[in-house]
Amino acid sequence: MRLPIDPQADPGRRAWVDCPVCQDARSCAACASSRNCFEHWRYLISNNGPVVHLQCPRCAHAWSWNTRPGAAGPGTPPRR
Ligand SMILES: [Zn+2]
Ligand SMILES: [Zn+2]
Numbered sequence: 001m002r003l004p005i006d007p008q009a010d011p012g013r014r015a016w017v018d019c020p021v022c023q024d025a026r027s028c029a030a031c032a033s034s035r036n037c038f039e040h041w042r043y044l045i046s047n048n049g050p051v052v053h054l055q056c057p058r059c060a061h062a063w064s065w066n067t068r069p070g071a072a073g074p075g076t077p078p079r080r
Contacts, residue, residue: 003060009043016041017065019056 016035018025025031025040045053050068055061 003062005057005060006043006045006055006062008045009055009057011043013044014041015044015052015054015065017054019059019061020063021061022056022059024058 016031016037018031018040019042025037028037028040030037031040042054042056045055045062047053051064051066053062053064055063
């Protein structure tokens with residue numbers, strides 16, 4: 001079952017973060033060489049300090065990501 005895309009989602013505000021559900025960027029050469037892959041990006045819904053709220057346009061998974069690695073708080077560590 002797909003969740004609805006957040007009404008605040010704006011294709012003009014994107015974040016290049018790997019989706020923890022589809023992980024579709026894991027084997028993408030464009031993502032590995034650049035952070036601006038035109039295919040693999042997430043909606044940047046909002047941000048609260050270092051924590052950004054993201055939604056995947058493919059699977060509609062929504063999650064929070066702390067852009068300050070090591071800081072306390074919810075989130076998934078960035079992909080390396
Ligand atoms: Zn996804
Ligand atoms: Zn990609």
